[in-house]
Amino acid sequence: MKAAVVVFPGSNREGDVIRALHQATGHAPQKIWHADHELPQGTDLVVLPGGFSYGDYLRCGAIAGRAAIMDAVRAHAAKGGLVLGICNGFQILVESGLLPGVLMRNAGLKFICKMQHLKVGRTDTAFTSAYTDGQVIKVAIAHGEGNYIADEETLKRLEGENRVAFRYCDAQGKLGGDANPNGSLNDIAGIYSDRLNVLGMMPHPENLIEHLVGGIDGRGLFDSLAKARAA
Amino acid sequence: MKNDIAITPELVAQHGLKPDEYQRILDLIGRTPTFTELGIFSAMWNEHCSYKSSRLHLKTLPTKAPWVIQGPGENAGVIDIGDGMACIFKMESHNHPSFIEPYQGATTGVGGILRDVFTMGARPIACLNALRFGDPSHPKVHHLVSGVVAGIGGYGNSFGVPTVGGQTGFHTRYDGNNLVNAMAVGIAKADEIFYAKATGVGNPIVYLGSKTGRDGIHGATMASAEFDDASEEKRPTVQVGDPFAEKLLLEACLELMRTGSVIAIQDMGAAGLTCSAVEMGAKGDLGIELDLEKVPCREEGMSAYEMMLSESQERMLMVLDPAREKEAEAIFRKWGLDFAVIGKTTDTLRFVVKHHGEVMADLPIKELGDEAPLYDRPWVETPRQQRIAAETITPPMNNADALKKLVATPDLCSKRWIWEQYDHLILGNTVAAPGGDAAIVRVEDGPKGLALTADVTPRYCEADPFEGGKQAVAEAWRNITAVGGQPLALTDNLNFGNPERPEIMGQFVGCIKGIGEAARALDFPIVSGNVSLYNETNGRGILPTPTIGGVGTVKDVEVHAVAAFRKDGDVILLIGDTQGWLGQSVWLRDICGREEGAPPPVDLAAERRNGDFVRGLIQAKRTASVHDCSDGGLGIALAEMAMASGKGATIETLPANMPAHAALFGEDQARYVVAVAASDANAILAEAKAAGVPALRLGLVGGTALTLPGEAPISVAELKTAHEGWLPTYMAAQAGN
Numbered sequence: 001m002k003a004a005v006v007v008f009p010g011s012n013r014e015g016d017v018i019r020a021l022h023q024a025t026g027h028a029p030q031k032i033w034h035a036d037h038e039l040p041q042g043t044d045l046v047v048l049p050g051g052f053s054y055g056d057y058l059r060c061g062a063i064a065g066r067a068a069i070m071d072a073v074r075a076h077a078a079k080g081g082l083v084l085g086i087c088n089g090f091q092i093l094v095e096s097g098l099l100p101g102v103l104m105r106n107a108g109l110k111f112i113c114k115m116q117h118l119k120v121g122r123t124d125t126a127f128t129s130a131y132t133d134g135q136v137i138k139v140a141i142a143h144g145e146g147n148y149i150a151d152e153e154t155l156k157r158l159e160g161e162n163r164v165a166f167r168y169c170d171a172q173g174k175l176g177g178d179a180n181p182n183g184s185l186n187d188i189a190g191i192y193s194d195r196l197n198v199l200g201m202m203p204h205p206e207n208l209i210e211h212l213v214g215g216i217d218g219r220g221l222f223d224s225l226a227k228a229r230a231a
Numbered sequence: 232m233k234n235d236i237a238i239t240p241e242l243v244a245q246h247g248l249k250p251d252e253y254q255r256i257l258d259l260i261g262r263t264p265t266f267t268e269l270g271i272f273s274a275m276w277n278e279h280c281s282y283k284s285s286r287l288h289l290k291t292l293p294t295k296a297p298w299v300i301q302g303p304g305e306n307a308g309v310i311d312i313g314d315g316m317a318c319i320f321k322m323e324s325h326n327h328p329s330f331i332e333p334y335q336g337a338t339t340g341v342g343g344i345l346r347d348v349f350t351m352g353a354r355p356i357a358c359l360n361a362l363r364f365g366d367p368s369h370p371k372v373h374h375l376v377s378g379v380v381a382g383i384g385g386y387g388n389s390f391g392v393p394t395v396g397g398q399t400g401f402h403t404r405y406d407g408n409n410l411v412n413a414m415a416v417g418i419a420k421a422d423e424i425f426y427a428k429a430t431g432v433g434n435p436i437v438y439l440g441s442k443t444g445r446d447g448i449h450g451a452t453m454a455s456a457e458f459d460d461a462s463e464e465k466r467p468t469v470q471v472g473d474p475f476a477e478k479l480l481l482e483a484c485l486e487l488m489r490t491g492s493v494i495a496i497q498d499m500g501a502a503g504l505t506c507s508a509v510e511m512g513a514k515g516d517l518g519i520e521l522d523l524e525k526v527p528c529r530e531e532g533m534s535a536y537e538m539m540l541s542e543s544q545e546r547m548l549m550v551l552d553p554a555r556e557k558e559a560e561a562i563f564r565k566w567g568l569d570f571a572v573i574g575k576t577t578d579t580l581r582f583v584v585k586h587h588g589e590v591m592a593d594l595p596i597k598e599l600g601d602e603a604p605l606y607d608r609p610w611v612e613t614p615r616q617q618r619i620a621a622e623t624i625t626p627p628m629n630n631a632d633a634l635k636k637l638v639a640t641p642d643l644c645s646k647r648w649i650w651e652q653y654d655h656l657i658l659g660n661t662v663a664a665p666g667g668d669a670a671i672v673r674v675e676d677g678p679k680g681l682a683l684t685a686d687v688t689p690r691y692c693e694a695d696p697f698e699g700g701k702q703a704v705a706e707a708w709r710n711i712t713a714v715g716g717q718p719l720a721l722t723d724n725l726n727f728g729n730p731e732r733p734e735i736m737g738q739f740v741g742c743i744k745g746i747g748e749a750a751r752a753l754d755f756p757i758v759s760g761n762v763s764l765y766n767e768t769n770g771r772g773i774l775p776t777p778t779i780g781g782v783g784t785v786k787d788v789e790v791h792a793v794a795a796f797r798k799d800g801d802v803i804l805l806i807g808d809t810q811g812w813l814g815q816s817v818w819l820r821d822i823c824g825r826e827e828g829a830p831p832p833v834d835l836a837a838e839r840r841n842g843d844f845v846r847g848l849i850q851a852k853r854t855a856s857v858h859d860c861s862d863g864g865l866g867i868a869l870a871e872m873a874m875a876s877g878k879g880a881t882i883e884t885l886p887a888n889m890p891a892h893a894a895l896f897g898e899d900q901a902r903y904v905v906a907v908a909a910s911d912a913n914a915i916l917a918e919a920k921a922a923g924v925p926a927l928r929l930g931l932v933g934g935t936a937l938t939l940p941g942e943a944p945i946s947v948a949e950l951k952t953a954h955e956g957w958l959p960t961y962m963a964a965q966a967g968n
Binding site: 206 | 475
């Protein structure tokens with residue numbers, strides 16, 4: 001697995017995702033500067049990390065979505081290359097047109113950082129093969145604007161094509177109500193592109209990779225990616 | 232010398248300078264200062280920058296230990312944490328700005344303290360904060376809580392540092408003057424620390440970061456004045472924070488520092504360009520010459536006066552190796568930040584400011600700092616209060632009901648509503664998150680960690696400044712100990728009222744004496760700090776609030792303690808002596824409605840003995856759960872341990888020879904509640920006895936209720952609902968108004 005992590009001005013969880021990828025794949029991914037125009041030769045996976053790219057000024061992800069490197073990321077995705085956007089990375093994917101919908105301000109209007117349960121959707125993708133169908137995992141969320149909104153037709157398509165990667169749930173796997181921390185439609189925490197090679201998600205699996213620091217439920221995602229290359 | 236504005240007594244007074252202070256200026260320079268010079272003096276000689284009322288007393292504090300690399304006097308304190316690593320930390324207040332404009336006041340408080348830490352070459356790895364608000368029923372308090380918390384989160388979350396701990400309290404004495412104390416902690420290689428001292432003549436002075444605007448002019452002067460009803464008109468003196476710019480500044484500074492081209496560096500904080508330039512020169516026995524046309528400005532037509540006093544945020548000043556200027560500039564351009572050579576070091580020992588080819592200021596640089604007024608302000612000792620005997624108080628309700636009520640009071644309720652708005656998980660090293668005794672943050676990939684806490688009990692300080700000062704230090708030491716850490720050093724953020732009133736000065740002097748005594752006894756030196764005086768509104772001072780930020784190390788983060796009860800059948804022990812001290816207790820205040828009495832005394836020898844014993848147990852992996860006893864005493868400690876896991880306990884024995892309400896809610900110091908394996912309990916009791924540490928077997932962990940002797944069982948779930956409920960309910964209800 002050859003991974004590249006894009007660093008935008010204001011990215012701040014790049015170190016966290018680099019640590020998780022390093023743990024899963026055995027080697028450190030390369031950091032790519034936002035102003036670059038090309039990805040390193042042979043890149044399998046591009047990661048857009050969490051943070052506040054460009055201060056989240058204007059609109060979360062809007063400026064980063066138009067950064068120089070994003071043309072290369074779009075080309076990579078078009079070729080079927082893997083792209084993972086976490087938190088601000090998800091917002092950037094939406095702004096850059098790689099994923100549908102939009103991330104609005106949390107319904108409670110506050111930034112929320114806490115442990116959150118998720119229900120894993122399909123497990124036949126490069127991102128989730130190490131999980132089991134419907135598995136409930138505990139990861140962290142840390143965002144102010146993670147309220148996923150899309151028009152009815154888009155939602156219908158996402159559901160119809162089984163492209164919801166993760167949904168917010170409670171510890172028992174129950175969806176809805178208080179288990180949804182930000183008001184996202186259909187409890188959506190992450191979605192795939194139509195070819196399942198692009199994943200955007202608000203929660204932070206990269207912060208749940210050690211027993212000592214909250215637990216290891218996030219490892220499955222990185223283990224899946226490490227395996228995806230081997231396959 | 233150019234001066235367009237006549238210096239009148241009114242103008243001098245508007246600059247916060249007293250007539251005798253102005254005379255001091257005239258004597259020092261032998262002529263009338265220019266308007267720009269008057270501004271520079273007012274910036275350097277206000278309370279906030281000169282410590283003129285506090286310096287004399289601060290000097291008595293212990294600041295040295297073999298592990299202290301840098302004590303007070305630099306941007307932040309530095310301690311050696313072993314393995315070639317250093318921890319850099321400081322706490323600073325942003326009280327006045329946060330009252331006037333809570334969101335921006337709090338953000339710039341966080342931004343300022345982060346800058347103090349990374350100026351020294353450290354990467355920030357954690358933030359903490361201590362917040363004090365007025366009575367919850369006060370009409371402004373909801374707005375202030377909401378704004379301050381959002382502001383702290385807004386800055387730290389975007390900057391990318393976890394906010395891992397702190398404390399929040401409410402009291403009517405903060406109604407018109409809330410406190411926002413922010414602490415930042417960073418790490419660096421012990422031999423790669425950067426200082427403010429300039430060296431070399433003719434070296435370039437480089438301006439870095441954001442542009443200079445008209446914001447925050449006279450911010451430090453405002454922070455050195457009392458408030459009145461018109462204070463909200465001072466909103467324009469509050470600066471606006473830009474965490475994005477700060478994040479870029481951090482990365483650019485650290486990248487630049489790695490090149491070895493930085494000779495000296497100082498952030499532009501209070502009093503901006505003036506203070507940073509003067510400090511760099513004065514520390515290095517050098518003069519400084521600035522050419523203000525080179526200063527990157529946000530607005531056109533800014534005067535020399537405005538540039539020298541602007542407190543625009545996210546700016547740095549450096550002295551660079553001239554041979555490396557191009558390399559340095561390239562790094563800053565890459566990060567999209569301003570980089571401008573705005574002056575040079577000289578051998579004249581003068582601080583010279585030029586604008587449009589004219590000299591606007593020419594002052595002796597050393598004297599600007601050294602000759603600042605120093606006051607030995609008159610003070611009176613705070614009258615002692617009577618000890619309150621537990622027997623004389625008839626409890627108005629049974630102990631179970633009192634406990635249920637106390638866990639849901641503004642001071643003792645869960646502060647989750649606050650810390651869930653702070654990203655406390657970023658960087659992936661938060662081993663112990665907010666809500667425990669001390670937070671634990673792993674250092675890089677471990678196994679070492681830092682234990683961090685912020686503590687003070689203002690009502691104790693009000694009743695007895697000396698014991699209160701001792702207690703603040705002891706509690707910080709105890710909280711670090713309670714997670715298994717070795718306390719190493721502290722930063723103090725001293726918040727008091729108007730020092731020109733002898734009774735306030737008496738509080739200050741008493742607290743300093745107490746802090747010094749405890750710090751000496753516990754080998755817990757003060758390495759950095761900040762003084763915030765004039766915290767008064769309409770002549771009424773805040774409770775004396777010397778916040779102590781404590782730092783300790785945890786040798787192996789895998790070996791630490793948490794408060795939560797873990798296993799049914801574990802034996803619960805109380806370590807430390809209980810007298811049933813109810814004076815100034817939360818129980819006396821919130822259950823009996825009486826705010827009075829002498830606060831609990833702190834026996835520092837016992838504190839050390841008991842703490843060392845508990846830490847030894849934790850490090851030997853012999854404890855299942857550990858929690859210190861503080862606000863609310865033993866009863867609250869037990870309730871918090873139960874609520875943390877949902878597991879109950881049956882308490883069979885309470886400390887003897889006193890009424891149960893005193894045993895449960897007395898706030899005697901130097902105590903811990905420890906849960907241990909049943910098979911080890913007797914051995915631990917015997918070892919405690921041999922070590923001269925009082926220890927008492929209280930009962931057993933188990934079930935889903937907390938049962939106190941002679942009381943109906945209290946459902947832990949109900950307790951938790953009440954505990955978690957108060958703050959969100961308060962904030963939601965007020966928001967609807």
